[in-house]
Amino acid sequence: MKLTDLLKKKQSTETFNIDINSTAKEAVELFGKHRVGSLVVTDGSSKLQGIVTERDVLYKCDGHPETMKIKDIMTPKEDLIIATKDERLSYAMDVMINKRVRHLPVVEDGKLIGILSIGDVLKQVLEQSETEVKELREYIQNPYGINI
Numbered sequence: 309m310k311l312t313d314l315l316k317k318k319q320s321t322e323t324f325n326i327d328i329n330s331t332a333k334e335a336v337e338l339f340g341k342h343r344v345g346s347l348v349v350t351d352g353s354s355k356l357q358g359i360v361t362e363r364d365v366l367y368k369c370d371g372h373p374e375t376m377k378i379k380d381i382m383t384p385k386e387d388l389i390i391a392t393k394d395e396r397l398s399y400a401m402d403v404m405i406n407k408r409v410r411h412l413p414v415v416e417d418g419k420l421i422g423i424l425s426i427g428d429v430l431k432q433v434l435e436q437s438e439t440e441v442k443e444l445r446e447y448i449q450n451p452y453g454i455n456i
Contacts, residue, residue, distance in 0.1 A: 311400060311414050312393040314424060321422040325350045326421070328357050332360045332365045332373035332381060339365075346411040346423060356420055358382040361411055373445055390415050400429050 315321050326335055326347040330420060338347055338360055349358040360382040366380040390398055391411055393416040400412055410426045 309397045311391055311397065311424065313394050314397060314428060315414060320427060323420065323423055326360065328379045330378050332369045332378065334366055335378060336373060337362055338443040345425060348420065349378055356385055358384040359388060359411060359413060362435055364385065379418050388413060392416070393421060396407040397429065397432060400424055401433065404429060
């Protein structure tokens with residue numbers, strides 16, 4: 309399965325932004341409001357500058373989210389691990405496991421088209437596994453496809 313297909317299956321492909329000069333406290337408020345684990349960091353012209361996650365806030369704020377700026381805790385775009393729209397589900401799984409990434413931005417022609425979370429990927433893997441198990445059980449029960 310291509311990642312664009314997985315993005316289409318998501319209930320919402322909407323991404324939420326935060327300004328690079330905002331505080332970590334503002335990020336926490338947006339995480340709660342939108343029930344997401346990551347935010348796209350933009351500058352004044354809405355250009356992608358990076359991504360900030362709940363874990364960034366948790367591990368990098370030193371207990372002062374009201375004064376810590378997003379630009380000091382985010383992952384800048386130069387360090388982002390991304391996927392293209394044509395990558396396969398197996399690529400996303402490999403990246404998330406081996407690079408310990410929980411949110412994977414998906415781009416098309418240099419533009420962000422969505423973010424996949426580890427939950428999105430795991431849900432799809434589970435669905436595929438359940439389908440395969442069902443088909444194998446049906447085959448074992450009737451291996452020749454004969455309707456008697």
